Amino acid sequence: MPITAIRGFNDILPGDSDIWRRIESEAYRLFSGYGFSEIRTPVAEKAELFLRSIGETTDIVEKEMYTFEDRHGDSLALRPEGTAPVVRAYIEHKLYIAPVSKLYYTGPMFRYERPQKGRYRQFYQIGAEVMGDDSPRADAEALSMLMSFFAKIGVAGVELHINSLGDANCRPAYKEKLKAYLAGVKGALCENCLRRMDTNPLRALDCKASGCIEATKDAPSIVDSLCEGCASHFGTVRKYLALSGIDARINPRMVRGLDYYTKTTFEITSTALGSQNAVAAGGRYDGLVKELGGPETPCFGFAIGMERVALILKETASHAGSPLTVFIALGEKAEEASIPILRSWREKGSKVMEEFSPGSLKSRMKRADRLGARYTVIMGDDELAKGEVAVKDMLTSAQERLSFDAALMRILSE
8 A cells, every 4th residue: 555645744746846936936036135145944943942932822832833852852843933943043143243134934834733725734934034123114125025026926816914913011901901801701702712811812813713703803902002112113114015005904803823923913815815815924023032042133024825825826827937848859860969959948948858769759749748748849850951940839739840049939938
C-alpha cells in the first residue's frame, strides 16, 4: 500500500509551483524596492519564544502548536508564525544597532488545526517587519506596499480593513469596559469566550460562534476609547493611506489572534475567496522586542497567506508566465544545431523542453501534447538549411514557418 502525505501537509505540484514562484519573485522585487532585506530563520524554536510572544491564552498556544522535547529534554516548537523568530534573531544578532531594520522572509509555518480549502497544517507565509520606526507613516507605507503587491500579481477584489487596539495607556480601561459588557451577556457566550473573559476579553469580538457574534454586536468600540496619542497615530495612518489612494475600512471588531499587537492592526481580504477570505494580516507590536529581552523597539509587520493567494491566481488564471514549448529536432544535424538555439531561447526567457524520443514525428507530437505544450517547434534538415523552424500552436493547430528569432518572438508574445 503506498505511503501518503501527512494529513494537512500539502504537496505543491508542478504548475502550481510556477504560480508560487511568481508570487515569491514579485514580493522579493517589490519589497527590495522599499528597502527590505531578506532574513531566514529556523523552522524550530524554543517553545518559550511563542509562549512569551503570542500569549499562553491564545488558540495557537493552547490548541495548535506542534511542540516536542528533543533528546536533551528541551521543549521545542515548530514555528506557528514568523514574527517572533524574526524578533528573536533581531535581538540575538544585535540588529538593533541600525536605527531601522526592514526585514522580509518566506517559509513554512505549522499549526495543528482543521485542514480546509486554502488552509493546511503546514502552510507558507511571506512576511515583512519594520523594526525601529514608531511613525504612523511607516504603518501606512507598509500597507501601501502590500496593496501594490496584490495589484501587481493580479489578486481580485482586495479590501483593506484596519483598526487600532490602543496601547498600555488606553487598552486596560477599554478591557475593563468590555469585560463589564461581556458579563451582561455571558449567558450567550461560547465556552472559549467565557474561559478567556477575564484574561483576554478582546478575543470575544472576533469569535466566529454565531451566539458570540450576536451577543457582542453592541459591544463598546475600542476606537472610541483610544487615548490622544493612539487616536492621533490612527488618524495619521488613515490620512496617509488616503493620500496613497487606498480606501481603508475601519473594523472595530478586528482584534487579531496574537497578544502582542498594539495600535494599528489590519486584514486584507479578497472577494475571490469564500468565508475564509483573508489573504494578509498584521499590525504594530511596539512592546514585543522588549518583552523578549531586547531594547524598547517600535515595530510594524504583516504576513501573506501563500496558499490562499496561489488559489486565487490559479482559479482566475491570473498568473502570467512563459508557456511550455516542446522542440523536436529531426536528424543528427538538426539535433546538434538545436543546442545553441535552445540555449539562446532559454536565456531570453522561453520555457522550452527538447523531446528526445526516437519515435516517429507523429508519436513525438503526441508526447508533446501530453506534456501540455502550448507550442511545438519542429526542425529537420530542410528547416535547418533555411534557418527556419515550423511552429505549431497546439491549441489552434495552426502551423507556420518562421526564422529562429521570429519563432522565439512568437512564443514569448503569448
